[in-house]
Amino acid sequence: MSVSDQLARLDLTLPTVAAPVAAYVPAVRTGNQVWTSGQLPFVDGELPATGKVGAEVTAETAERLARTAALNALAAVDALVGVDRITRVLKIVGFVSSAEGFTGQPGVINGASNLMGEIFGEAGAHARSAVGVAELPLGSPVEVELIVEIED
Template sequence: MSAVAARLRELGLELPEVAKPVAAYVPAIRSGSHVYTSGQLPFVDGRLPEAGKVGGSVSLERAIELAEICALNAIAALGTQVDLDDVVRIVKVVGFVASAPGFTAQPAVVNGASELLGRVFGEAGTHARSAVGVAVLPLDSPVEVELIAEVR
C-alpha cells in the first residue's frame, strides 16, 4: 500500500470515483512536472449533497465540510494522472465560494480544503492559495476547489 493510501485509510478517508465532467474539459491534466485539476465540486456518489449560497442557506460549518469533499475529489482527480506518492508538493489551491451578500469568510471555508490537504500530504500539502467569493457556481454548488501539484 502506498504511503498516501495508508494515510487516507488512517484518516478514515476513501478516494471517491472521479466525477464525470459536466462540460467540455477533463478532470485533471499533466503538463511536465505539474498536474492541474479542474474545479472540483463536492460531489458525493455522483450527486451534489447541498446547493445554495454560503452565509445564506448553507452554514459556514457545512461549507467547510463541503470544501473538504472538494479537496478529496481533487486528490482523486490528481490520482488519475500520477501515483499519489509521486506528489512533491501541492503548489496552489484556488477555492471559490458562492457567497450570500455580506458573507466575507471565504478564507475560513477554503481552510476546509487546505487543512485536508495538509492532513493527507503532510508538509507537501502546504501551498499558496486564493479564496474567492462568487455570485454563483455550476449547479448552484456552494463551493468549488481546484489545485496545482508538482509531481515526480
C-alpha cells in the same frame, strides 16, 4: 509513508472522479505538475447541499464541502498519474458561492487546506486563493482546484 497509506490511516477513500459537466477534462499534467479542473463536492454523484454560503448554507457546512471537493480533486490527480506520485501541494484555488455580505471565504476554503495538511504534512503547505462568487455550477456552494507537484 505513502499518500495511499496516509489516506487509509485517516480513514479516507478517494471517490470515483466525477464526470465533467462541460467541455473539459478533470486534470492535466505538464512537466512535473498536475492541475485539476474545479471540483465540486459531489458524494456518490450528488451535491449534498446547494445554495449560497451565508444564506442557505452555513459556513461550517461549506467548510466540510470544501474538504470533500479537495478530496475529489485528489481523485482526479490519482486517476491521471496516481496519488502516490504527489510530492507537494503547490496551490489551492477555492470558490465560494457567497450571499451578499458574506466575507468568510478563507474559513470555508480552510476545509480544503486543512485536508492537505493532514494528508501531506509540511508538503501540504501551499499558496492559495479563496474567492467569493455569485454562482457556481449546479448551485454548488464551493468549488476547489489543486495544483500539485509530482515525481518524475
